[in-house]
Structures are given as structure tokens and as C-alpha cells.
Amino acid sequence: MVWVNFLPWRRRRQCRQLRRDGLLIAALLAIFLATALPLAQQQALSERQQLRVQWRQETNKQLDRLKARLGRLEQQRDTLRRELAISVGRQERLRAWYAFTQELAGTMPAALWLREINKSTEELTITGFCLQLADLEAFRQRLQRLAPLQQVKTGRLSRDEKKIIHFSLFATLAALEGEHE
Secondary structure (H helix, E strand, C coil), rough: CCCCCCCHHHHHHHHHHHHHHHHHHHHHHHHHHHHHHHHHHHHHHHHHHHHHHHHHHHHHHHHHHHHHHHHHHHHHHHHHHHHHHHHHHHHHHHHHHHHHHHHHHCCCCCCEEEEEEEECCCCEEEEECCCCCCHHHHHHHHHCCCCCCEEEEEEEECCCCCCCCEEEEEEEEEECCCCCC
């Protein structure tokens, strides 16, 4: 029998098959990479965009919270400004009335005494007693010249058994700045 050596032929066939399979695997790998790489890039781009969207949403939420806080602070500032204006107005009115009371003492004749001073929003009532009508008339005329008083009228007059004159004076008040707040 003849012995034939099939080994080099087999070896060449295996090499050709390996080359063909290698080329096929390389082609499949190239096709896979050609499709997978853009998909991976698209996925990475999508994730970055998702992170940007989340960051913008968080930033917008934080901005909304800051705007709400700013609105509350502006309201609080406005409230405090109004309260300050009211307080300043009240202080000015108190200063004006303090000045009035200081001047009031200087307008009183020596023989005239006050018993009571009542103030409403539009009127000031002064009650007291004196010894002579001339003192009362002089006091009324001096009161007429004081700052917050517009018109001073003599009200009730009475004389008791000791000849002391009891009187009431009614004065219309001029509106002070901020009086009706």
C-alpha cells in the first residue's frame, strides 16, 4: 500500500480556514464596533444630557425657592417700613403734643388752674377754674395761637359760692401730619 502524507494538505486547509474564520471574525468585530461605538457615544451623550436636565431642574427649583424667599423678605421689608412710618408718625405727634403741653404752661395766667384735658381725634376739651373772667379770656386767646389748635370756644361757665369760676374750653384740632394712620 502506498503511504500518502495528508498532513501538509490538511495543514494548508486548516490555515486557509483559520484565515477565513479570522477574517470573518475581524469583519464581524468591525461591524460590531461600527454599530456599538456610535451607540455607546449616543448613550454617553444621552446620559450627559440627562445630567444637564437634572442639574437645570435642580437649579430652577433652587431659583424658585430663592424667589419665594425674596418675595417673603420683600413683604416683610414693606411691612417693617409701614410699621416704621407709623411709629415715626406717632413719635412726631407725641413730640408735637409734648411741645404743646410745654407751651400750654406758659400761656396760663397765674390765677388760672386746669383740672382736666381731654383729647379726641378732632377736639380738645380743657376744664379748670380761675378767679376772673379776664384771665379766662386771655388764656383762650393765647390758646388760639398755639400750634395744633384752630378754633377755641368757651363752653360751660359757672361760679360757685366762693366766687371761683369753673370753665370748659373746646378747641378744634388741626390735623397733624400722619394723624389719621
